[in-house]
Amino acid sequence: MDSDLQFNWSAVFDKAIATCNEDDNYAGYSAREKMLAFMYTFLQIISEDENKFTSFLKQQRIPFIKNPGLEELRKLFSGYCDTLILEGTNSGEIQARPFVANYYGGLLWNTFLSVLYYWANDKSENKEHTDVLVEKSVHFTFDILAPGVIDSGLDLIQNIFKLRK
């Protein structure tokens, strides 16, 4: 397993962020779009050395459990997510929910991780299926983070209590 730890995730990660920033549109993207752009870019970069990354990812039998080989990446990614979540919360794109909000980063990490595992096993032409998965799962995750029916429902309940007086 030692060889797995040799991955220089921070180099890949930094390159992905740098490539994202090269695109003039990136700065103007919403948090959701930034996450999409990041994932696509990240996948492009690891595609350059596809065999190395797929064979590593395929070895990981149990996903979603703390994995020493991915720990560095998780930390970097979480840091990136924190800024995105802050940005999204300020713009109103993401709902800051008490207590639950602490798990947003973990949710995004799991989304990213499932994309990575899928990518490693994707046999479609040019890994197009992964593109579809990225699109759908990022939209899904951000829909959970976005203000929605539960938030307005809770708001209503709170107000009903106030209005009863």
Added chain:
Amino acid sequence: MPDKKQDKIPTSKVARASKVFRTSMKVGANYIKHNAQKAVNRNVDENAFDEKNANELFKLMSQLKGSALKIAQMMSMDNGLLPKVYAEKFAQAQNSAMALSGPLVVNTFKKYIGKAPNEIYDSFKVNAVYAASIGQVHEAYKDGKKLAVKLQYPGVAESIHSDINMVKPLFLRFLGIKEKDVREYFEEFEERLTEECDYEKELRHAIQIAKWTEHVPNLIIPKYYKELSAKKILTMEWIDAQPLQQFIDTEKDQRKKNQVGQALLDFLHVSIHQHHEFHADPHPGNFLITKDNKLVVLDFGCVKKIPKDFYIHYFALVKDDVFNDPKKLRICLEHLDMLRKGDSKEVEALFYDTAVKAIRNLSMPMKSDTFYFGDKKFYDQLQSQGEEILNNKEFRKPSAMRGSKHAIYLHRTFFGLYSILYKLNATVNIDRSFIDHIKI
């Protein structure tokens, strides 16, 4: 907010399959309801029943998008394959919208061209200006020229096969026919659809056909840019023009309409008769009209090549000396798989009569030097022909599934052409010189 419309499109096979299942359940329920109503009241409207089912099927198709919708449209194009109510429903679905996120657009470019869109164009609009069933169109500029960039949705090409297999049983049930009798036709659909997802092929076809038809007056085929195109990306010249349907609805000057009709007919005739390879998707959405009334042809995704042998036996039927000679007529009909050796007398009589009637209708415009397509009687005859076949129970028998598979797209093309010419109320000149080249 970015576009989230795409969330609603089920891509996984399971999701799609569950959609198909739900629809077939609903259609089945409608059928039971309909029969129950019929038992009580004999005057239940058959059309209302068809309409109800068409609604369900339409809902399903519009959710599946991609190739499922294409198949539905294709079947609605060939008059007679689907009852009128279905055909009308599917024709509406031609402008369905769905959008890729900006980052996915950029990603697609990087994957297939190796560069981001703003690296290869001077400017590029990330938001699509137009969405169709298998791709979307973006606006871009390069060297001062306005360009249209077509981008294909990911996963579309790969899902064709499973899509077809999923909607097939549904169609078979509607039409009451067996799979093995129509397998050949579905294979043909699949082949064409797969081709439609290959933009490199489309580019070659467009350039080729543009070259063949460059002498046709009042016809414009946009310039395609090979160096800015790839398997899933197609860059072409942007031509400012109005949609054909809008031209039909608003233009009052019949001479201008005739000019457009003439260009359309010449465009198809040149490619069919001189090269046996043609644009097989002539519906109004694929054409534009410029300010000086020139016809712009878009979308060369569906191009059909017919074998020489088929071509000769098909168009020989236009010749009077073939049509009026029972022996030669039989040879042609057998070649086209309309008659088969070993048919029983009744079956043969039925097909012989139907074929003769159909040929008489379809070939009418090719019998004179000018033809007035606005003739309602002619158009109604074309329409009713399909309905008649559909309503006749004899044609649902296994032995009734016949006709060369090449004929599907040729009929579709002629039917599309004649429909547009009818709407244009056009009188056009017919170049009949091709007839002299056909000898059997």
